[in-house]
Amino acid sequence: MASEDLMELKKSGNGSSADSHKKSKKTKIDSGSDSEEIKKSKKKDKKRKALSLDDQENGNSEVLEPDEKKKKKKKKKKDEDEAKLVEEDSEEKEEDPNALSNFRISVPLREALITKGIHALFPIQAMTFDTILDGSDLIGRARTGQGKTLAFVLPILESLINGPTKVSRKTGYGRAPSVLVLLPTRELALQVFADFEFYGGAVGLTSCCLYGNSPMGQQQVQLKRGVDIVVGTPGRIKDHIERGNIDFRSLKFRVLDEVDEMLKIGFVDDVEFILGKVEDASQVQTLLFSATLPSWVKHISSKFLKPDKKTADLVGDEKMKASKSVRHIIIPCSSSARSQLIPDIIRCYSSGGRTIIFTETRGYASELAGILPGARALHGEIQQSQREITLAGFRSGKFLTLVATNVAARGLDIDNVQLIVQCEPPRDVEAYIHRSGRTGRAGNTGVAVMLYDPKKSNISKIERESGVKFEHLSAPQPADVAKAAGKEAAEAIAEISDSVIPAFKAAAEELLHTSELSPAELLAKALAKAAGYSEIKSRSLLSSMENCVTLLLECGRPIFSPSFAYNVLRGFLSEEKVESIKGLTLTADGKGAVFDVSADDLDTFLAGKNAQGVSLEVVKELPRLQEKDQSRGGRFGGGRGGFSDRRNGGRFSGGRGGRGGGGGRGYGNLGRRW
Numbered sequence: 224m225a226s227e228d229l230m231e232l233k234k235s236g237n238g239s240s241a242d243s244h245k246k247s248k249k250t251k252i253d254s255g256s257d258s259e260e261i262k263k264s265k266k267k268d269k270k271r272k273a274l275s276l277d278d279q280e281n282g283n284s285e286v287l288e289p290d291e292k293k294k295k296k297k298k299k300k301k302d303e304d305e306a307k308l309v310e311e312d313s314e315e316k317e318e319d320p321n322a323l324s325n326f327r328i329s330v331p332l333r334e335a336l337i338t339k340g341i342h343a344l345f346p347i348q349a350m351t352f353d354t355i356l357d358g359s360d361l362i363g364r365a366r367t368g369q370g371k372t373l374a375f376v377l378p379i380l381e382s383l384i385n386g387p388t389k390v391s392r393k394t395g396y397g398r399a400p401s402v403l404v405l406l407p408t409r410e411l412a413l414q415v416f417a418d419f420e421f422y423g424g425a426v427g428l429t430s431c432c433l434y435g436n437s438p439m440g441q442q443q444v445q446l447k448r449g450v451d452i453v454v455g456t457p458g459r460i461k462d463h464i465e466r467g468n469i470d471f472r473s474l475k476f477r478v479l480d481e482v483d484e485m486l487k488i489g490f491v492d493d494v495e496f497i498l499g500k501v502e503d504a505s506q507v508q509t510l511l512f513s514a515t516l517p518s519w520v521k522h523i524s525s526k527f528l529k530p531d532k533k534t535a536d537l538v539g540d541e542k543m544k545a546s547k548s549v550r551h552i553i554i555p556c557s558s559s560a561r562s563q564l565i566p567d568i569i570r571c572y573s574s575g576g577r578t579i580i581f582t583e584t585r586g587y588a589s590e591l592a593g594i595l596p597g598a599r600a601l602h603g604e605i606q607q608s609q610r611e612i613t614l615a616g617f618r619s620g621k622f623l624t625l626v627a628t629n630v631a632a633r634g635l636d637i638d639n640v641q642l643i644v645q646c647e648p649p650r651d652v653e654a655y656i657h658r659s660g661r662t663g664r665a666g667n668t669g670v671a672v673m674l675y676d677p678k679k680s681n682i683s684k685i686e687r688e689s690g691v692k693f694e695h696l697s698a699p700q701p702a703d704v705a706k707a708a709g710k711e712a713a714e715a716i717a718e719i720s721d722s723v724i725p726a727f728k729a730a731a732e733e734l735l736h737t738s739e740l741s742p743a744e745l746l747a748k749a750l751a752k753a754a755g756y757s758e759i760k761s762r763s764l765l766s767s768m769e770n771c772v773t774l775l776l777e778c779g780r781p782i783f784s785p786s787f788a789y790n791v792l793r794g795f796l797s798e799e800k801v802e803s804i805k806g807l808t809l810t811a812d813g814k815g816a817v818f819d820v821s822a823d824d825l826d827t828f829l830a831g832k833n834a835q836g837v838s839l840e841v842v843k844e845l846p847r848l849q850e851k852d853q854s855r856g857g858r859f860g861g862g863r864g865g866f867s868d869r870r871n872g873g874r875f876s877g878g879r880g881g882r883g884g885g886g887g888r889g890y891g892n893l894g895r896r897w
């Protein structure tokens with residue numbers, strides 16, 4: 224079996240000395256989180272990691288020492304412009320091994336990068352640049368938002384204009400494409416196309432984007448005229464092949480971005496068909512990228528790559544597979560409470576930036592977008608032209624909340640997405656990783672909130688497989704949200720011009736004279752009105768339902784089953800009241816049960832709390848609950864004692880998730896967005 228080179232960035236911080244650093248064939252880095260790494264990259268930290276090539280099977284490592292790399296670069300012919308640029312970047316070159324000037328990136332491309340504010344390569348880019356430019360097939364993995372797109376765009380372009388594929392690349396009218404990039408969604412195809420268009424354009428290469436539900440004719444004309452780079456979705460590309468519009472005889476590169484999604488059922492046949500159209504695969508470099516590489520992908524993908532392919536894996540065996548620059552929060556919420564809760568979650572955690580809400584179905588995405596003021600839906604049933612308008616509006620800030628299905632889960636790179644809300648846990652862990660990765664990109668931070676129904680959802684599986692340690696929080700309480708809204712309304716009132724006073728003064732004086740309330744109380748009401756409040760309801764910690772209160776029942780001995788809990792309640796409550804309770808769930812410690820009651824019934828329930836040694840109290844912090852798969856003997860968990868909560872000592876750590884629990888500015892947009 225042919226050996227596969229494995230490149231990996233290793234963590235330092237494990238006692239490796241400077242000396243061993245030099246001797247070691249691996250260059251190690253001190254990596255806290257991805258964002259830290261990227262921030263370090265941005266700050267030109269001297270302790271940058273560099274590249275190491277390990278042989279996956281025998282543990283041998285081939286080293287590209289930074290010094291050797293520099294020598295190699297120095298051999299480059301430099302024209303005047305380049306000399307100037309190098310001079311400008313000389314400080315970076317000395318300080319940052321990943322500075323652009325340390326790579327074989329030609330001047331126009333470097334200039335194009337600098338106009339986008341890019342002065343150094345991100346780790347995955349630095350790690351794979353030479354390997355791709357020098358002709359290897361490659362599988363690349365880095366967490367979401369770490370710059371995988373440029374990791375293939377830059378060396379491909381450089382190879383075509385200055386590198387090994389330059390000589391045999393077709394040029395002129397009617398030329399067949401040199402590069403084929405396949406992506407799973409049209410939005411993603413357009414996004415990657417935009418990068419090729421911009422950076423390729425800077426070096427005189429043309430690109431086109433082929434995706435379904437858009438006119439064939441224009442695409443045909445582009446292909447006929449000749450393009451260097453074809454980006455698209457498998458269905459439409461297959462269509463063009465079948466119509467004889469594309470010729471792959473001159474192909475130099477083929478890229479599967481989001482490779483695991485591309486090789487899933489539904490795409491794999493088309494992908495195989497397309498890749499199979501390359502007659503001499505030995506002449507073509509194949510590159511596969513994704514943030515998630517389940518083992519089955521590695522298996523299937525070996526079919527398409529050469530035996531001496533390389534793997535650049537920045538995630539590797541690390542437990543944490545999702546973005547490290549994202550706060551991962553879960554909040555219990557029944558499906559019927561979602562639409563009431565989500566606006567408050569946005570108020571608490573979006574820091575005034577963009578929010579993407581993920582739903583499991585297209586219908587619910589449309590429904591929710593209809594309910595949430597200022598939100599728009601994006602899913603597969605919406606016409607392509609509308610999808611593009613919606614995404615453009617979201618990118619440009621025309622509206623700040625996008626409600627989407629998994630069509631937006633992968634790859635989309637949108638500035639200032641501060642918050643991701645997942646209405647329920649997704650079916651697979653990859654979806655969780657990609658969805659939550661729409662925030663916290665390129666060294667920024669973000670918040671991902673996932674709602675779950677404690678009686679239905681299995682959080683542990685996602686936690687286990689993604690390596691995420693969820694922060695367990697309860698829903699923000701409306702009273703807390705309202706307090707913050709009141710503060711903002713007060714600030715807004717202070718800014719209103721005095722010119723309005725004469726018009727409103729008479730009504731204000733009239734109110735003061737006729738009302739029994741104090742001036743402060745009246746002003747409080749005015750602030751409530753300004754912030755859009757007419758009443759403040761309580762919210763259950765268990766289901767997030769408004770006007771419900773969560774109670775904890777304990778009876779001095781273990782509660783093994785829901786029916787046992789119901790029987791205890793029947794001891795001091797009427798059947799009617801017992802039947803009115805909602806969402807009864809056993810606690811993880813096996814000692815209690817929590818359930819919701821209507822706020823109006825609270826006194827009736829609390830009146831009987833001392834009966835037969837029973838304790839019944841309003842829950843301030845939701846205790847850890849038994850999960851679906853943790854229970855023995857059915858859905859409600861007959862398991863003795865359930866599972867213990869070693870992490871939080873039996874209590875959720877976050878308590879009320881409202882004030883101070885938010886990311887960044889907290890309730891930055893109260894009263895404005897809704």
Ligand SMILES: Nc1ncnc2c1ncn2[C@@H]1O[C@H](COP(=O)(O)OP(=O)(O)OP(=O)(O)O)[C@@H](O)[C@H]1O
Nearest residue numbers: 341343344345367368369370371372514634636665
């Ligand atoms: N070297 C760099 N310096 C600064 N910003 C960069 C650099 N490389 C990429 N970026 C920016 O980082 C962002 C994320 O990049 P990209 O979309 O390629 O991430 P990704 O790893 O493909 O994420 P995902 O797995 O979610 O698709 C983009 O906005 C991109 O412009």
